[in-house]
Amino acid sequence: MKNCLVVDDSSVIRKVARRILEDLSFTITEAEDGQQALDCCQQQMPDAILLDWNMPVMDGLEFLSQLRKLDGGDAPKVVFCTTENDVSHIAKAIRAGANEYIMKPFDREIVEAKFQEVGLI
Amino acid sequence: MSPAEYDFLRQFLKTRSGLVLSNEKQYLIESRLLPVARKAGLASIAALVSKLRDPRETLLADAVVEAMTTNESFFFRDKVPFDHFNQLMLPQMLERRSARRQLRIWCAAASTGQEPYSIAMCLKEMGPKLAGWRVEIIGTDISNEVLDRAKAGVYTQFEVQRGLPIQNLLKYFTQTGDQWTISAELRSMVQWRKFNLLDSFASLGQFDIVFCRNVLIYFDQPTKADILNRIGKAMAPDGYMVLGAAETVVGLSDAFKPVADRRGLYAPTAGMATGSATAAAPRFAAGSAF
Numbered sequence: 001m002k003n004c005l006v007v008d009d010s011s012v013i014r015k016v017a018r019r020i021l022e023d024l025s026f027t028i029t030e031a032e033d034g035q036q037a038l039d040c041c042q043q044q045m046p047d048a049i050l051l052d053w054n055m056p057v058m059d060g061l062e063f064l065s066q067l068r069k070l071d072g073g074d075a076p077k078v079v080f081c082t083t084e085n086d087v088s089h090i091a092k093a094i095r096a097g098a099n100e101y102i103m104k105p106f107d108r109e110i111v112e113a114k115f116q117e118v119g120l121i
Numbered sequence: 122m123s124p125a126e127y128d129f130l131r132q133f134l135k136t137r138s139g140l141v142l143s144n145e146k147q148y149l150i151e152s153r154l155l156p157v158a159r160k161a162g163l164a165s166i167a168a169l170v171s172k173l174r175d176p177r178e179t180l181l182a183d184a185v186v187e188a189m190t191t192n193e194s195f196f197f198r199d200k201v202p203f204d205h206f207n208q209l210m211l212p213q214m215l216e217r218r219s220a221r222r223q224l225r226i227w228c229a230a231a232s233t234g235q236e237p238y239s240i241a242m243c244l245k246e247m248g249p250k251l252a253g254w255r256v257e258i259i260g261t262d263i264s265n266e267v268l269d270r271a272k273a274g275v276y277t278q279f280e281v282q283r284g285l286p287i288q289n290l291l292k293y294f295t296q297t298g299d300q301w302t303i304s305a306e307l308r309s310m311v312q313w314r315k316f317n318l319l320d321s322f323a324s325l326g327q328f329d330i331v332f333c334r335n336v337l338i339y340f341d342q343p344t345k346a347d348i349l350n351r352i353g354k355a356m357a358p359d360g361y362m363v364l365g366a367a368e369t370v371v372g373l374s375d376a377f378k379p380v381a382d383r384r385g386l387y388a389p390t391a392g393m394a395t396g397s398a399t400a401a402a403p404r405f406a407a408g409s410a411f
Contacts, residue, residue: 087296
């Protein structure tokens with residue numbers, strides 16, 4: 001089973017994402033901010049990361065650039081999932097090494113389509 | 122709605138658009154046609170039916186046909202057909218048509234445009250290989266309303282997230298609020314035309330590739346067979362046809378045979394000759410230059 005790290009400061013979003021991804025046969029680890037997520041990755045690299053942008057302590061973009069510098073940090077497929085819905089944010093995320101990008105609000109079909117797109121399912 | 126009214130509407134839709142409704146689709150008719158009736162100032166389905174019995178009510182008839190059409194569509198829907206397109210059809214056509222440098226592609230149920238635009242993106246991704254080629258993508262649909270949307274090329278945030286890779290969104294769309302508009306260049310690559318699959322294909326010309334996905338499912342067996350046979354005649358013998366995931370030619374038409382290991386892909390049985398598409402019908406003279 002593949003593991004997905006869900007990073008979002010909203011417990012509601014984490015719960016919704018968990019439900020969708022568990023249906024897609026992922027095991028889930030949760031993190032509330034970029035720093036927690038980074039700690040998780042240093043212990044064990046997940047296969048996938050669903051990543052919010054705006055979070056306290058460390059935001060999603062900062063986390064992503066730190067992750068990609070880690071040993072094995074280029075392996076996880078990173079899918080942003082954020083209310084930042086404009087072209088400049090999307091472009092910035094892709095340049096920083098994101099594999100896909102979900103604009104909130106999202107639903108099951110979108111998550112499934114995006115995870116398919118990056119070859120996770 | 123009375124059984125007689127329901128029977129009238131079933132027969133009306135079958136004749137007009139080929140749509141076949143089973144016995145228990147009253148709810149579907151009511152949910153889709155009541156708004157049409159109200160818009161026309163009619164109080165009920167019964168009133169709508171009595172208007173439709175007048176053959177001069179062509180606008181109302183069109184509105185009824187359009188309202189009963191299902192128009193769900195996604196970019197790169199089902200993914201597999203576009204893999205076939207990129208990996209097999211397009212490379213082969215680049216070889217087989219290398220002298221003429223012309224290619225004609227038909228999307229027979231273009232709906233709101235996602236399929237023809239997905240094909241246009243595949244072609245753009247081929248880059249310089251298609252330089253100097255004239256490629257025509259012809260998108261047809263029975264509904265004017267969806268064709269207007271297709272032509273405008275404006276999609277919601279939800280629509281651009283189902284099947285469209287984020288790189289393609291950045292490359293081919295511009296954003297206005299939460300709407301995304303496909304580039305003028307891609308829009309110019311597709312020609313749109315209102316067309317009923319029950320009508321003669323003669324005016325469309327001959328095609329190298331036909332996408333006919335998720336539309337045959339609405340027709341009865343004889344209508345499916347007839348459409349498939351006529352598509353066979355409208356194609357280059359070495360061309361390809363793509364059907365939807367739940368559709369097949371098996372048991373319906375001898376005009377096509379499945380392509381091995383390529384789900385949903387069919388080749389004309391007459392095929393594998395050296396023929397190529399004849400000149401485009403004059404009304405589609407303006408193909409896209411690459």
